[in-house]
Amino acid sequence: MSKAFVRESDQPNDDDEDMTLPPLPPGSKNYMTPGGYARLASEYRWLLDRERPEITAIVSWAAGNGDRSENGDYIYGKKRLREIDRRLRFLSRRLDSAEVVDPAAPRDNSHHIFFGATVCFANQTGEEKTVSIVGMDEIDPFKGYISWISPVARAFLSAQEGDTVTLRTPGGVEELDILSVSYRAIPMEPFVPPSSPRGKRENRQG
Incomplete structure (x- = not known):
């Protein structure tokens, strides 16, 4: 059966993604460098403040355009909203549990190997x-x-x-x-937002 015609209640549980995540050792902290934390935080804010509102607007617009079962924008938008919400929950858990450690900070035991x-x-x-x-x-x-x-x-x-x-x-x-x-400081690539979903829709309409 095409997933486009499956009821939302029949979709896989949003938390299924957690089963593929690398587990932390019991009782351990989620160590992270400042650059890594900043990258996850930037993605979280972009999803929450930019992409989710844009996709929500697309879904609202598409909902008024006839039969939803054959409405590509509506079907894609609802699917993407589920993906965004799942990613936001994941990022929130990662950020909440993060223990940020700066490798470049002065330390007494710099000859021994630890995180960073x-x-x-x-x-x-x-x-x-x-x-x-x-x-x-x-x-x-x-x-x-x-x-x-x-x-x-x-x-x-x-x-x-x-x-x-x-x-x-x-x-x-x-x-x-x-x-x-x-x-020393460990460089991390910053989060780079993908193309705007609103821009993609406008290009299709043009």
Whole structure:
């Protein structure tokens, strides 16, 4: 059956998205860098103050244009509102539970590896890599940003320059040599709003 003709009450529960989220360790905090927090907060404000009102206006406009079951703007708008509300709830929970830690802030234990550390290490083949330990919502493999609950970050926890740590993976055990540990600002890409839904509708009408 086409989803366009399914009653709203038959749609999947909005909270189903939570089942795919990476879980926090029991009792732990949701650590996040200032840049990561700012990005989530910007997305939250944009969804709440800009996109949701625009989509609501589109739905109201489309509702007066005949049979709703064949009204593409109405069907899309209602679906998008559900997605926005689900995302807003997710962002609200993430922001409410956030423990913001600035990697660049002065610290007494700067030689040991904790959240926010940038670590250069070598694997058993001598290949050198650099990773920065960030929050779960800040992961970027292309930049070497890894979650603080990832296996690599957990293996590094509390270690320091010159240590060798053991990384256990499904593929076996690997020894990693820590070459350097530093704490500095970790750049985060800002939230970039997509094109305005109102603009898209006006383009279609034109």
